[in-house]
Amino acid sequence: MLISQVSQLSGTPAATIKYYVRSGLLPAGTRSGENRTSYDESHVERLRLIRAMLEVGKLSVSSATAVLAALDDTSKPIAETFEVAQNALARDAVADVSEPSEESFERADGVIDRAGWNDCRDNVGRRILAQTIDGFARAGHTMSDEYLDRYAAAADIVAAADLDAVGAIADPSERTELMVVGTVLGDSLSLGLRRIAQAHRTAERNL
Template sequence: MRIGELSERSGTPVPTIKYYLREGLLPRGERTGPNQAHYGDEHLHRLRLVRALTDVGGLPIATTREILARVDSPEPPITHELLGHAMHVLPPATKGGSTADAEDHERVRALSERRGWQIHPEGRPSADLAEVIATYRRAGHLLDDDALDGYAATMEQAARVDLDVIGRVTGTDEILESAVVYTVLGDTLMAVLRRLAQANESARRSGAAPQDG
């Protein structure tokens, strides 16, 4: 396909594609003339990955280039490593400095042990959870273990859905793209669905009719 078709199929403006080419984020097409090149499906997949990392994930160009170099290495990472790397480079789920204390981190470790989770106890997601627990505590709303386990069980089901969806693709670029999109947009999706479910559950418990707003 020509660059115009690549632009149309990917929804990416031609100047943006040319910028990605200059930055080395997109491989050069096969030359067919002095000012013409042919692009294949591999360019379309890579372009979608670049946009997922930069537009959806909010990653800078330099970080995106590092990730692509990892993907294109002679021994590309396996799916589990790809997912872990995606989680590591995406913006943190919490903002601000570290305020969690040892007890907050211990509660995360205990939760992981109760649930049988195979996670790194000192990884960023674990630290993010400790921060959330600390924020609940400072707000005067202790998140007890029963509530924490209930939320964790819900997220286990959500994670199974995520991995089932991601498991439908096989290409390295497509796997990483899906991981980024379903993690970043999935957070928003679950937040919106939660509010809808809360409204439904409140109406069910009170016997009230649905309300706008």
């Protein structure tokens, strides 16, 4: 199909499609003659994924490129692809932040141990957790272990829901894609729901 049709089917302006191709986010179409490039259904699908990552997931173009490269490498086991994607997805969240303190890493490990999460010491989330504990301290607040453990219990519920949704899909590449999409969009889901739950509880307590 022509770029105009891809544009119409995906709801993406032709200039944006060309920009994604230049950025390496979207594979180029096939030259099918003088000044003529052909695209197919795979371009339309990939465009939906790109827009979900950039617009809803708020990923940078470079992080989105890394996630798509991990998705496309079918030689890796799913767990490994997922780790690459997690790191790329976390890059935007942890950029430009100073190294967490030893003390915060220790507190993070305490939370991880009490949650019963094994073999997760290399996970990028451990660093984000330690940085956030440091952030609270820098802002003059110390969060109790009980507070952190309640957040961990909530994260466990969310991760179980994610893995159940992923496990229900048979096709491996579709399954990996949902893991990545779910990681990006699940963060927005948590963020939005937390705002509503906070407003409800604030009203409830007459604060």
